[in-house]
């Protein structure tokens with residue numbers, strides 16, 4: 001599955017937003033959410049720069065978005081490997097399959113792991129500032 005992140009998400013006065021900056025595996029429903037979060041931050045930064053002359057939001061735009069993007073890239077990849085990594089018939093494939101099953105089992109046996117999963121899935125840790 002194709003994934004990429006353009007770093008930094010700015011070049012001079014050009015600001016990349018959403019899928020133009022990052023493509024994420026279709027696990028966890030994060031693509032649109034990341035795009036909306038980028039647009040929200042950039043809109044606020046542009047208003048602050050144009051209305052108040054405060055360019056700090058524009059300077060902070062790329063690092064703030066990249067932090068969230070990599071957080072969700074990692075989650076989506078981890079999730080995809082857990083539910084789709086069936087492995088092949090090789091010894092290594094069987095080993096990977098067992099790892100994926102252990103990850104899945106942990107979500108049902110460990111309340112802490114389940115809570116962390118729910119938090120990432122729902123995106124409740126995201127603060128838009």
Ligand SMILES: Cc1cc2nc3c(=O)[nH]c(=O)nc-3n(C[C@H](O)[C@H](O)[C@H](O)COP(=O)(O)OP(=O)(O)OC[C@H]3O[C@@H](n4cnc5c(N)ncnc54)[C@H](O)[C@@H]3O)c2cc1C
Nearest residue numbers: 017018019020021024026028029030031032033034035036
């Ligand atoms: C099948 C599928 C299911 C998905 N499901 C989910 C989900 O459940 N949850 C989730 O969060 N994300 C989901 N996504 C991801 C989500 O759709 C994208 O991450 C999101 O739409 C990105 O928004 P964007 O505005 O960056 O780009 P886009 O939505 O692609 O918008 C770009 C727009 O620019 C237009 N455009 C392109 N070139 C030009 C041009 N030269 N001139 C003028 N206009 C142009 C395009 O027509 C398009 O309207 C899914 C994606 C796919 C393909």
